[in-house]
Structures are given as C-alpha cells and as structure tokens.
Amino acid sequence: MLILDLDETLMHASMHGLPRAADFRIGPYGALKRPHVAEFIEYCLEHYTLAVWTSSSDTYAQCAVEALFPAAARLAFLWARDHCAMELRMDGLEVAWIKNLQQVEQLGYGLDRVIAVDDSPEKYCYQPENLLPCKAFYGDSQDRELLDLTHYLERVKSAGDLRRLELARWKEQLGRGAAIRPG
Ligand SMILES: [Mg+2]
Numbered sequence: 001m002l003i004l005d006l007d008e009t010l011m012h013a014s015m016h017g018l019p020r021a022a023d024f025r026i027g028p029y030g031a032l033k034r035p036h037v038a039e040f041i042e043y044c045l046e047h048y049t050l051a052v053w054t055s056s057s058d059t060y061a062q063c064a065v066e067a068l069f070p071a072a073a074r075l076a077f078l079w080a081r082d083h084c085a086m087e088l089r090m091d092g093l094e095v096a097w098i099k100n101l102q103q104v105e106q107l108g109y110g111l112d113r114v115i116a117v118d119d120s121p122e123k124y125c126y127q128p129e130n131l132l133p134c135k136a137f138y139g140d141s142q143d144r145e146l147l148d149l150t151h152y153l154e155r156v157k158s159a160g161d162l163r164r165l166e167l168a169r170w171k172e173q174l175g176r177g178a179a180i181r182p183g
Contacts, residue, residue, distance in 0.1 A: 006054040009117060036146040039150070053079045116130050119135065129167070
C-alpha cells in the first residue's frame with residue numbers, strides 16, 4: 001500500500017497569492033498542482049494499492065482529490081485530520097498532527113508492505129521506517145520530485161519488507177543505480 005499526503009507533496013495551496021495562476025481552487029484557497037502529478041498518480045494507481053492521508057479537513061481533502069485524481073480512481077481510504085492524533089509540541093503551544101499507521105494495520109494491511117510519501121517527517125514519528133520523505137513543494141514549476149519518486153517506487157515495488165529499505169535514504173539509493181533490496 002502507498003499512502004500519499006496532499007499539501008506540499010502533490011500540490012500547494014495558499015490564500016495569499018501563488019507564484020503563478022492557480023490550477024484549481026478550494027474555497028478561499030488557490031492551488032497549484034505539483035509538476036508531473038497526473039503521471040505520478042497514474043503510475044501509483046496501476047502499481048500500488050493507493051490511499052490518501054492529509055491532516056487538513058475532510059472537505060478540503062475531498063476537493064483536492066477530485067481535482068488531482070482521475071474520477072474513476074479507487075482509493076483504499078481518504079483520511080483527513082480526524083484520523084490524525086493531535087500532539088502538543090515541547091513548548092505546549094504548537095500542535096502537531098500525527099499519522100499513526102496502527103490504524104492502517106487495523107484495516108488489515110501489514111506494515112511491512114506500507115510506504116507513506118509525505119513532506120512532513122514528524123507526522124510519521126511513530127513509524128519513521130515506513131516514511132518515504134519528499135521535498136516540500138511550494139510552486140516551483142521546474143520541480144522533478146514526483147518523477148524521481150516514480151523511478152524509486154518502480155524499483156522497490158516487489159521488495160519484501162519495505163521497512164528494511166531505509167526509505168529515508170531513497171535519493172542516495174536512486175543515485176547509486178544499484179539494485180535495491182531489503183538489507
Ligand atoms: Mg504535507
């Protein structure tokens with residue numbers, strides 16, 4: 001299973017201006033699609049069981065998925081903030097929304113077969129070995145992160161225990177060009 005984040009992973013939305021004209025709108029937000037997002041999603045739908053998990057609201061998540069995914073796309077789940085655990089940071093003021101993969105395990109998916117692509121590593125602080133971290137997207141029209149991620153996902157799609165791949169080092173592994181196998 002592959003779990004995708006929305007904001008700064010597949011898109012960037014803002015109420016206060018964007019570097020170029022918005023690709024779509026969600027209420028007061030203008031949103032940009034990350035370059036190559038359509039091909040990336042098409043690849044993921046074909047080769048992985050796909051799900052979306054965002055820490056934004058449920059309505060926002062529904063609108064974003066409608067704009068980004070093909071109408072016929074089947075998602076294993078579309079989870080929003082109500083599936084995240086709120087945790088207070090050290091100073092007691094800042095709030096972090098944690099995505100605890102135990103909930104995914106409870107659906108019957110073994111965590112050895114789960115990859116989560118997210119630009120916020122702290123959201124997967126309980127299961128960092130399942131995180132495939134991506135660079136945050138804020139509107140760079142030359143961004144190639146989703147192409148690189150596609151190449152990496154293609155190389156590991158038949159790997160055994162995905163948690164043993166050291167997903168955090170995926171760019172290094174991709175650069176080496178060697179076969180990627182769980183260590
Ligand atoms: Mg994000």
